[in-house]
Amino acid sequence: MSNGCVSPDGRLSDRALMLLKLLKEKGKLTDIEIAELTQRPLFQVRSSLRELTSAGFLKQEGAHYLLTEKAEEAISKT
């Protein structure tokens, strides 16, 4: 089930890009830290992280989320 972060043709929504840019700025963050920084409900953040991870834009290191090369590339195009 998509939450609209990644469209079927692979394009990222504004909300997804904002999340990726936040991770680029901070390096790595946990789901709770992202929820606090973005003022979005935790369940919504977790849903977005799941979708972006499954689409190859994020990877996990323990509780932290980091950008992949694919995400760096997507950000550089904006």
Next chain:
Amino acid sequence: MEETKVVSMPRIGDLAPSFEAQTTMGPIKFPDDFKGQWVVLFSHPADFTPVCTTEFIGFAKLNGEFQKRNVQLIGLSIDNIYSHIAWVMNIKEKTGVEIPFPIIADVDGKVAQLFGMLHPGESSTVTVRAVFVIDPNAKIRAIIYYPLSSGRNIREILRLVDALQTVDKYQVATPANWVPAPQTWEFTEENTKVIVPPPTTYEDAVKRLQEGYECTDWYLCKKKLS
């Protein structure tokens, strides 16, 4: 011999069933997305119905109190996502109240079945007013059922959360009518009014607004009992 269908319903102390669903705030995976949080999962019979609308306004007004207690509210009914969105927008337009929590669009009734929210003696097509209080370990800690006709007391649900969290924190039990602090509950004149059953034809819906009731919209009109 006639066969009796036995429906298994989750009980207090059970782990809450897992599910994935579409909501007004995007897809959710339960319980994974709510790990570490308390959840109050509640069903309502249908969108655009009067009692449910008053309940949603009540939950929305107390959402901040639930959040302070690390509780995420989740609504549910057997309606589609477009109906939910239209209803939420209607509530905002007519009352100024924003619904700040997700509502599950359980079109096929799968989640309702999992949680035993369908009570055929009351209705076989819409969910009763069920409330499941689920703790951060996904364990069901309390269950409340109300019939279609009677709106829940949202303050009581908040009081129940307070009681469960107090029990956990201090290893105590709470007596009848326990409250965490002196309350200033809102028993106002407004609370004494009742809902007039909503019209069921277009013609009657158009007439309803001219019938002298206090109406928020054609489907939600109240009156005082004489």
